[in-house]
Amino acid sequence: DAKTTQPNSMESNxxxxxxxxxxxxxxSGTDYIHxxxxxPSQGPEYVIHGxxxxxxxxxxxxxxxxxxxSSTLILHRATLRDAAVYYxxxxxxxxxxxxxxxxxxxxx
Amino acid sequence: xxxxxxxxKHLVMGMTNKKSLKCEQHMGHRAMYWxxxxxxxxxxxxxxxxxxxxxxxxxxxxxxxxxxxxxxLLNLHLHALQPEDSAxxxxxxxxxxxxLFFGSGTQLSVL
Numbered sequence: 001d002a003k004t005t006q007p008n009s010m011e012s013n014x015x016x017x018x019x020x021x022x023x024x025x026x027x028s029g030t031d032y033i034h035x036x037x038x039x040p041s042q043g044p045e046y047v048i049h050g051x052x053x054x055x056x057x058x059x060x061x062x063x064x065x066x067x068x069x070s071s072t073l074i075l076h077r078a079t080l081r082d083a084a085v086y087y088x089x090x091x092x093x094x095x096x097x098x099x100x101x102x103x104x105x106x107x108x
Numbered sequence: 109x110x111x112x113x114x115x116x117k118h119l120v121m122g123m124t125n126k127k128s129l130k131c132e133q134h135m136g137h138r139a140m141y142w143x144x145x146x147x148x149x150x151x152x153x154x155x156x157x158x159x160x161x162x163x164x165x166x167x168x169x170x171x172x173x174x175x176x177x178x179x180x181l182l183n184l185h186l187h188a189l190q191p192e193d194s195a196x197x198x199x200x201x202x203x204x205x206x207x208l209f210f211g212s213g214t215q216l217s218v219l
Contacts, residue, residue, distance in 0.1 A: 034207065043112075043198050043210030044151065087150055093205050094139060094163050098150035 002026040004088045004099030011105045012078045020073040020102050022088030027068050032091045035062065035073045036098075037084040044087060044098075047073065078106045110135060114199050114211035122219050123189060129214045131182040131199030139163075140182040141208065142174060143198040151198055157182060158204065189218045 005023040012018040024033065032051050036044035048055055048062045050071075055062040061074040075082055085101040112133045121127050131140065139158045143151035156164035157176040165174075171193075173185040182199055194217050200208040 032205075036208070036210075041212070043200070043212050044208070045210070046207040049207060091205070094141075094156045094158055095153065096141070096208060097153065101150050 002028060002031055002090050003097070004090060006086075006088055006099050006102045008100070009103040009105065011107060012075075013107050014080060015077050018075040018078045018082070018104065020075075020086050020088075020104065021070065022072070022099065023070045024088070024090055025069045027090055028092075030092065033062065033064060033068075033071050034089040034091050034096065035060070036087045036089060037082075038087065038101075039084050047086070049091075078104075080106050080108060082106055110209060112199055112201055112209050112211035114197075114214050116214060117212065118215045118217075120217045120219060121186065121189065123191075125189075126185070126187045128186065129184040129197055129199075129216075131184075131201075131211060132180055133201040133209070134180055135201065135209065136179075137201035137203055137209070138179060139202050139204050140176060141200040141202075142182070142184050143200065145196040145198055145213070147195075155184075186216075189216075191218050194218045 034049040035047040038044045050062045063072045083106045087101045088099045115130045142154040145151045154168045155174045160176045171188050175183040196213045198213045199211045202208045
């Protein structure tokens with residue numbers, strides 16, 4: 001199974017953009033890149049996903065490197081409610097393998 | 109309805125007990141999943157059901173027995189668990205190959 005590598009923790013000031021990196025050098029050609037976030041005492045929540053092209057939705061943007069060996073989740077304006085553990089995940093048809101996650105701290 | 113409902117929210121059991129965790133979704137998803145999550149660790153995949161058939165078993169010990177009675181329900185039967193099995197057990201569902209929807213989990217303590 002392909003694996004992902006993420007920094008253990010990151011900090012951001014409120015209202016500033018946040019770039020969360022993920023390395024997945026062993027990704028296969030058919031694996032999608034998903035991002036989920038998890039608040040304390042809750043299950044993970046879907047944020048965004050993509051295959052090759054950059055993706056935008058109301059929560060975030062996903063930038064995927066041309067060789068697909070890395071990706072970056074971009075939160076355009078961090079709020080206190082964005083403080084969570086963010087997981088970069090590779091998915092085959094049924095197998096979603098979670099990386100170790102980045103704990104994001106947002107400073108007021 | 110975009111919820112995955114898990115019951116119970118908390119469970120304490122002895123090593124000789126038999127208990128079951130339940131998961132329900134009404135989104136018409138045909139794939140359902142069990143994950144195990146230890147504190148400060150990522151979720152680990154245990155089982156995947158697709159169209160009510162077991163598709164993936166990640167070499168999970170036989171003391172964990174999954175069951176998918178119909179397309180909306182997923183159970184995890186527990187028997188003779190060990191203290192190291194204490195964890196948060198998460199259920200998820202999805203359309204095949206699409207984003208996962210997670211429940212809030214069952215916090216299991218094995219004494």
